[in-house]
Amino acid sequence: MVSRKRRPAHRQTVAPLSRSLLRSAGLGLLMACAAGTVRAEQPAAPAGEPIVAPAADPTTDPVITSSLERHWTNNALDSDHAVKDWYTLLRGSLQKQWGDNDANAKLNANFQITHYDKTSIEDDRALSLSAEAFRKLAPGLELRGSLSYRVSSTGDNLDIGPLTLGTREFKQVFGAQTQLGIDLGNATSLILEAADSFEKLGATHFQDDLILPAKLHADRNLFQLAARVTRTFGQFAFGASASALFASVEEIGYPPLFLSFNAYTLRAEAAYKASDGSTLGVALGAQFLRGAYDIYQRWRPTWQLTFGKPLPRGFELRGTYFGRYETSDTDDPLASWLQRAELELGMKVRENLGIASGIFYELKDNLLYENQERRKGIYAEATYNATKSMAIVVRVDVSETFKTVIDERQHTVDAFVGLRAKI
Numbered sequence: 001m002v003s004r005k006r007r008p009a010h011r012q013t014v015a016p017l018s019r020s021l022l023r024s025a026g027l028g029l030l031m032a033c034a035a036g037t038v039r040a041e042q043p044a045a046p047a048g049e050p051i052v053a054p055a056a057d058p059t060t061d062p063v064i065t066s067s068l069e070r071h072w073t074n075n076a077l078d079s080d081h082a083v084k085d086w087y088t089l090l091r092g093s094l095q096k097q098w099g100d101n102d103a104n105a106k107l108n109a110n111f112q113i114t115h116y117d118k119t120s121i122e123d124d125r126a127l128s129l130s131a132e133a134f135r136k137l138a139p140g141l142e143l144r145g146s147l148s149y150r151v152s153s154t155g156d157n158l159d160i161g162p163l164t165l166g167t168r169e170f171k172q173v174f175g176a177q178t179q180l181g182i183d184l185g186n187a188t189s190l191i192l193e194a195a196d197s198f199e200k201l202g203a204t205h206f207q208d209d210l211i212l213p214a215k216l217h218a219d220r221n222l223f224q225l226a227a228r229v230t231r232t233f234g235q236f237a238f239g240a241s242a243s244a245l246f247a248s249v250e251e252i253g254y255p256p257l258f259l260s261f262n263a264y265t266l267r268a269e270a271a272y273k274a275s276d277g278s279t280l281g282v283a284l285g286a287q288f289l290r291g292a293y294d295i296y297q298r299w300r301p302t303w304q305l306t307f308g309k310p311l312p313r314g315f316e317l318r319g320t321y322f323g324r325y326e327t328s329d330t331d332d333p334l335a336s337w338l339q340r341a342e343l344e345l346g347m348k349v350r351e352n353l354g355i356a357s358g359i360f361y362e363l364k365d366n367l368l369y370e371n372q373e374r375r376k377g378i379y380a381e382a383t384y385n386a387t388k389s390m391a392i393v394v395r396v397d398v399s400e401t402f403k404t405v406i407d408e409r410q411h412t413v414d415a416f417v418g419l420r421a422k423i
Contacts, residue, residue, distance in 0.1 A: 066092040069418030076119040087116040103135040105410040121166025126152035140183030148175040166207035188231040218250040218258040260292040281306040319343040332366035353386040371405035395419045
């Protein structure tokens with residue numbers, strides 16, 4: 001993965017528009033926050049006049065959640081070199097909201113820490129912050145804006161023959177999003193959305209500095225526009241959506257390890273909710289992906305089917321099946337074509353005890369590498385609500401991955417006991 005002669009980077013046509021969106025989202029966020037503050041500080045109604053109760057409390061107490069899990073896995077390196085180890089996973093979040101249903105602002109903070117007992121090269125740390133503001137501008141017109149920041153330090157491994165070398169990579173993600181909701185009447189709504197994110201990755205550092213730091217992953221600027229119209233008829237909802245994703249990707253090496261691309265999606269959607277709680281959702285459409293230098297361009301059908309069905313004796317069956325281009329979680333320089341099916345059966349044994357078990361099967365076709373990843377797995381979980389604010393979770397995951405071109409098989413068992421709390 002050492003870069004050869006560097007080629008000039010693909011032209012960055014999205015960056016100016018991205019910077020404009022970031023400024024606009026920030027300004028919109030400040031305006032909505034100010035509106036929420038003014039609303040919260042309005043004087044009380046004079047004595048003797050009727051007082052209309054607000055739809056929500058002007059200010060809510062902070063909501064704090066946390067979880068502590070103790071895992072055992074037979075594949076700590078997540079590779080065909082199976083290494084058994086124990087690790088601890090700690091998560092936490094804090095959410096604070098001001099305002100009411102007409103104008104409000106939210107702040108969120110989340111962190112996650114993973115620590116292995118022996119395989120410390122796999123330790124991970126992540127922190128994310130976000131701010132969101134919402135305001136009803138007029139009857140039937142709503143505006144929402146958000147800004148986010150995430151920073152992470154990810155440990156991984158590089159296999160060089162029989163040698164496993166630890167790596168560590170620092171990553172930052174800056175994001176902005178604006179959303180406008182319009183009530184068109186006759187139970188019809190239109191949502192317009194613009195979103196931008198910039199992913200900045202540092203050089204990869206190798207264990208004990210055996211290899212000089214090198215950049216193995218590319219910076220990315222993702223800019224997306226989307227529109228969705230929905231109409232409801234009693235228990236039915238029908239809609240259509242269109243989106244465009246423009247990705248400007250830093251080129252590393254020659255031939256480049258990663259490529260810029262554009263992706264376009266058109267979908268028709270339908271949903272149904274029965275009086276007994278059963279749900280069914282169907283989305284059918286088409287996606288077009290075009291890689292830099294016209295290295296790849298193709299239309300493919302895209303679909304998603306989801307359902308939920310309450311069953312006798314407290315059981316519930318849920319499932320989903322989808323097919324789409326995958327541009328984030330892929331080992332390919334461009335993208336992968338992903339198909340995944342999941343099925344879960346849950347049961348509420350009693351008021352404070354629930355159990356669930358599920359299976360999944362996944363096919364991921366790398367578009368340029370012509371490799372196929374086949375994954376399948378099963379899990380079982382039990383959740384016991386010890387108190388109103390604390391739950392005990394026990395779970396076991398078993399999965400198998402096969403990569404065709406490199407003929408690599410990974411068998412992973414992960415079992416954990418965890419505590420989850422909410423304040």
